[in-house]
Amino acid sequence: MRFSPELQKSFREIVGKLGQRRASKLLRIVGGPRGPQPELGRRWREKKIDELQGIVEKAYLPHLKHWVDKNTRRVGVRFNRGRVSKDAKASEVRDRLTKRWGGQRHLVYVSFASAKRSLKVGRSDSGFGRIMSQQDAYYFRDASRVDVYFPKRQKKRMLPALECALTHLFPPYHYYQKPSARKYRQTCAACHAMKLVSKTARELYPT
Numbered sequence: 001m002r003f004s005p006e007l008q009k010s011f012r013e014i015v016g017k018l019g020q021r022r023a024s025k026l027l028r029i030v031g032g033p034r035g036p037q038p039e040l041g042r043r044w045r046e047k048k049i050d051e052l053q054g055i056v057e058k059a060y061l062p063h064l065k066h067w068v069d070k071n072t073r074r075v076g077v078r079f080n081r082g083r084v085s086k087d088a089k090a091s092e093v094r095d096r097l098t099k100r101w102g103g104q105r106h107l108v109y110v111s112f113a114s115a116k117r118s119l120k121v122g123r124s125d126s127g128f129g130r131i132m133s134q135q136d137a138y139y140f141r142d143a144s145r146v147d148v149y150f151p152k153r154q155k156k157r158m159l160p161a162l163e164c165a166l167t168h169l170f171p172p173y174h175y176y177q178k179p180s181a182r183k184y185r186q187t188c189a190a191c192h193a194m195k196l197v198s199k200t201a202r203e204l205y206p207t
């Protein structure tokens with residue numbers, strides 16, 4: 001994984017601050033230009049770990065995008081304003097895609113409120129049935145577009161990783177349910193690296 005010089009720099013700066021707080025007792029002996037050194041607190045450390053993970057996630061995004069492009073076919077369904085009622089959008093997705101893709105049982109979908117604002121990332125191993133069962137959910141009702149990703153191969157096995165990759169790429173507006181972490185650990189490269197960050201940082205900087 002390549003980190004850009006900017007991301008490397010931000011990462012190193014945070015690690016430097018963590019180290020300073022970890023050594024606060026020692027640094028206190030000589031004092032500092034800005035008064036006493038603050039100690040390393042748990043909440044502050046967790047905040048810094050979040051920032052480190054954010055940097056790692058950012059570095060992985062191009063890699064995830066490439067992986068998704070290579071391994072899936074993406075089909076977008078756009079809803080013309082006023083032409084499709086709010087409670088018919090899920091069936092509109094099914095109806096428009098069923099001729100070509102009706103036989104595909106494994107898919108991941110992303111619904112968007114606008115070009116950039118994702119509402120929901122979800123997966124199905126029962127074709128469009130799963131989408132239909134959520135017809136009344138706000139993330140279909142409020143959608144202006146739904147993108148459906150069909151895996152090219154290893155269909156069932158790659159679904160969790162695909163859902164996870166798309167969650168990194170298009171963070172849903174209401175992030176109430178993280179894709180189950182255990183399943184993804186081995187398959188999603190970004191989550192793997194982010195977990196390594198938190199594990200290592202907590203070992204190096206106990207509070």
Ligand SMILES: [Zn+2]
Pocket residue numbers: 164165168184188189190191192
């Ligand atoms: Zn992930």
